[in-house]
């Protein structure tokens with residue numbers, strides 16, 4: 001186990017004692033490699049501990065101090081700080097899996113989680129990939145094929161080009177046919193990158209080239225496609241679970257409309273916008289989309305919903321999502337354990353009718369960023385760290401006092417999930433918990449989240465994806481200090 005500024009980790013968390021107290025493992029999977037870092041790696045370690053499954057952490061040289069490395073049963077360093085030298089090195093991860101003799105790999109989110117080739121390599125090596133089959137990842141990872149697949153299954157999609165467009169001339173023709181405004185999106189896109197909006201032929205010509213260049217740089221694939229730009233929609237997604245025995249259910253929705261630069265900042269369930277009948281219709285559509293992809297394991301069907309309640313499929317995420325705890329708190333179902341059980345070949349232990357939604361939950365993403373400076377990342381060493389607690393408060397985070405946030409990765413350092421029997425309670429609790437949350441030494445999104453929790457538009461449940469731009473333009477930046 002790696003050195004830690006926590007001192008002798010063995011004395012802080014006696015591994016043998018932990019193991020002695022672990023429940024009896026009833027799955028065939030005895031040991032899991034966690035091909036990720038940060039809070040999600042820790043989340044997976046925790047689920048495995050409760051299932052009595054051993055864990056192997058893989059980590060980069062920048063993550064020696066990371067909590068998941070300290071808490072896993074074993075840890076192997078797989079390379080340098082850059083993701084390309086460690087968390088994206090499929091060859092090293094598979095080598096670590098073979099050396100440590102693991103049965104399965106959990107990819108978390110980001111990194112290799114939606115890499116069909118990696119999933120296939122795992123399959124070839126006889127290691128279970130905790131996620132869907134590589135064919136489903138390939139199918140849903142190509143946004144054009146994904147849209148075509150779900151459209152054929154009868155799920156509404158955003159009007160747009162049939163697939164990638166290679167010339168500007170062809171692209172302008174399609175944009176005119178769809179009707180402005182349009183959004184130009186990277187075929188290989190993700191994380192809100194590689195998207196540009198055009199309002200007329202002139203802006204289209206410019207944005208088309210910017211989008212292609214951005215996509216080439218970010219994803220090594222400059223192909224783009226075009227969609228109708230839906231104005232002021234809500235982003236509402238459905239959580240899916242599907243076992244290997246043909247049984248697919250949904251676990252309700254998450255409203256992720258509060259986004260900055262097309263990246264989610266706050267997520268909640270249930271959506272304050274959906275009526276029971278629209279929820280039912282969208283839930284059925286989400287299941288249809290997953291079945292059309294031959295889907296197995298946990299996945300998310302993302303929709304945009306316009307003011308009239310028309311909904312359109314935009315993509316499927318073939319992995320666990322950052323915001324999965326919102327669904328866990330509302331349904332009481334542990335999604336990581338479900339993923340492991342499904343990978344183990346077990347049947348889902350419930351039907352659609354057994355899933356109940358008894359709470360309201362709100363998640364705030366705590367990012368080391370400066371909201372007053374256009375969300376510039378703020379890496380550095382955390383001085384004091386104090387996480388809130390109490391009734392209805394959950395914090396998923398890998399950081400602690402004295403932890404240095406590496407500059408090489410995503411700026412998210414934690415998630416605060418507050419829940420209660422009503423939306424009002426969840427809102428009040430979020431504000432209270434954010435007020436208690438202390439992270440000294442780096443800028444964070446906490447003051448911004450607090451301001452949002454007391455903003456009338458958000459409180460009234462009226463936030464669309466246009467909300468953040470509007471909120472930032474009418475809020476003095478000193479509120480975020």
Ligand code: ADP
Pocket residue numbers: 158183189190191192193195227228229230231233235259262263302304314315465
């Ligand atoms: P990514 O895979 O990069 O996350 P998505 O397709 O999931 O991209 O879209 C991310 C966000 O971008 C959506 O939640 C929404 O805010 C915005 N967006 C995407 N497509 C459209 C569209 N056709 N019209 C309006 N907004 C869109």
